[in-house]
Amino acid sequence: MALPRKAPSEYQLVPTRLQERLPDGKTRCHLCLWRCGLRHGQRGFCQSHVNRHGTLYNLSYGIISAIDIGPVEDKPVKHFRPGTQVMSVGSYGCSFRCGGCHNLEISWGVSALDELARGESTAVYVTPEQLVEAAQRHGVQGIAFTYSEPAVWLEYVLDVSQLAQQAGLYTVYVSNSFVTDESLELMAPYVDVLCSDIKSLRDEFYQEICGAARVEQVLRSIERAHELGIHVETRTNVIPGRNDDRDELERIALWIRDHLGADSPWHVTKFFPAFKLGHVPPTPSESLWAAHDAAREVGLENVYVYDDKGCDCATTNLPVDAYLQGDSGELHAVKKCSASCCGQEGVLLKKYEREAELLVQRPAGGGQRAGKTEPT
Ligand code: SF4
Numbered sequence: 001m002a003l004p005r006k007a008p009s010e011y012q013l014v015p016t017r018l019q020e021r022l023p024d025g026k027t028r029c030h031l032c033l034w035r036c037g038l039r040h041g042q043r044g045f046c047q048s049h050v051n052r053h054g055t056l057y058n059l060s061y062g063i064i065s066a067i068d069i070g071p072v073e074d075k076p077v078k079h080f081r082p083g084t085q086v087m088s089v090g091s092y093g094c095s096f097r098c099g100g101c102h103n104l105e106i107s108w109g110v111s112a113l114d115e116l117a118r119g120e121s122t123a124v125y126v127t128p129e130q131l132v133e134a135a136q137r138h139g140v141q142g143i144a145f146t147y148s149e150p151a152v153w154l155e156y157v158l159d160v161s162q163l164a165q166q167a168g169l170y171t172v173y174v175s176n177s178f179v180t181d182e183s184l185e186l187m188a189p190y191v192d193v194l195c196s197d198i199k200s201l202r203d204e205f206y207q208e209i210c211g212a213a214r215v216e217q218v219l220r221s222i223e224r225a226h227e228l229g230i231h232v233e234t235r236t237n238v239i240p241g242r243n244d245d246r247d248e249l250e251r252i253a254l255w256i257r258d259h260l261g262a263d264s265p266w267h268v269t270k271f272f273p274a275f276k277l278g279h280v281p282p283t284p285s286e287s288l289w290a291a292h293d294a295a296r297e298v299g300l301e302n303v304y305v306y307d308d309k310g311c312d313c314a315t316t317n318l319p320v321d322a323y324l325q326g327d328s329g330e331l332h333a334v335k336k337c338s339a340s341c342c343g344q345e346g347v348l349l350k351k352y353e354r355e356a357e358l359l360v361q362r363p364a365g366g367g368q369r370a371g372k373t374e375p376t
């Protein structure tokens with residue numbers, strides 16, 4: 001099912017690593033647990049994978065939305081190579097639509113991915129070799145995939161992680177863990193750390209941000225990563241009135257203790273108002289410390305409270321160009337796909353999308369998915 005590829009040296013659509021060809025030109029993507037079933041011209045919930053004539057392609061391979069350098073503790077990861085620095089990178093696209101997301105433009109990246117699909121993007125393209133070289137030039141010890149959801153960017157994550165490993169750099173995967181076992185098995189030999197959200201222990205919470213998600217699926221994915229030998233740390237962003245019930249927080253701590261170990265780190269972060277939850281106040285310190293105390297009482301040994309830190313946002317970073325070599329004109333040249341598979345136009349999805357039926361479909365596992373996704 002996994003299609004082998006050679007990493008491209010110029011921007012192009014690359015085949016989705018986990019895809020299943022179905023009758024009538026339909027394909028199913030197995031990167032994340034949406035497992036979108038797509039016909040020609042349709043894009044997945046994440047917007048970053050598209051079916052073109054019966055093959056799925058990733059639109060965002062090598063496309064970088066943000067880069068930053070900082071301590072690994074900021075991911076947050078406390079029990080893996082403490083004191084080291086990581087180069088954090090992200091692209092565009094996410095499998096969730098969280099009402100309190102701070103990164104909409106880059107995490108969901110709907111307009112950026114539309115521009116790529118139309119061949120009008122000036123987003124920066126960086127080969128895996130260039131990224132690892134940039135990390136080495138800046139003297140960091142690791143590379144973190146964050147800001148957007150790395151599950152929908154697995155093709156690039158894998159290529160970078162393999163090169164990073166050869167170069168002696170570790171890799172961190174910051175995820176919502178709505179990820180298939182197949183993806184985790186591909187990643188496990190190359191990705192060192194999973195920093196995963198446990199957003200809630202209630203299905204209603206998950207279904208509000210991703211109609212297909214159930215708590216059990218997310219927890220199973222985290223546990224599977226742990227079983228595969230990936231170092232796992234978990235994080236819960238405590239949101240007033242949404243997931244700050246002491247009983248629920250205690251149950252999260254119990255799950256971590258029983259499935260990842262009593263010494264497994266749990267990071268409790270502060271919510272800051274954003275987007276649809278702009279009217280919700282920041283998390284009071286007492287709620288964060290109540291979570292800490294509940295977890296310690298049930299025997300979780302390493303609980304970290306962040307009274308000044310929310311999710312791993314990228315809103316204040318330097319421009320991507322600041323970390324890369326090459327002049328700005330080259331870095332931001334319009335992205336025309338270098339592959340020849342699209343015929344004389346050399347690119348574009350535009351003509352295919354125009355032809356395609358953008359039908360609403362129901363992926364495996366339930367949930368509504370539209371060919372063109374709007375924030376919920
Ligand atoms: S949402 Fe998930 S399953 Fe659907 S196309 Fe994107 S990565 Fe694949």
Ligand code: SF4
Nearest residue numbers: 094096098101107176
């Ligand atoms: S908060 Fe994270 S998981 Fe939720 S939409 Fe934003 S990037 Fe995706």
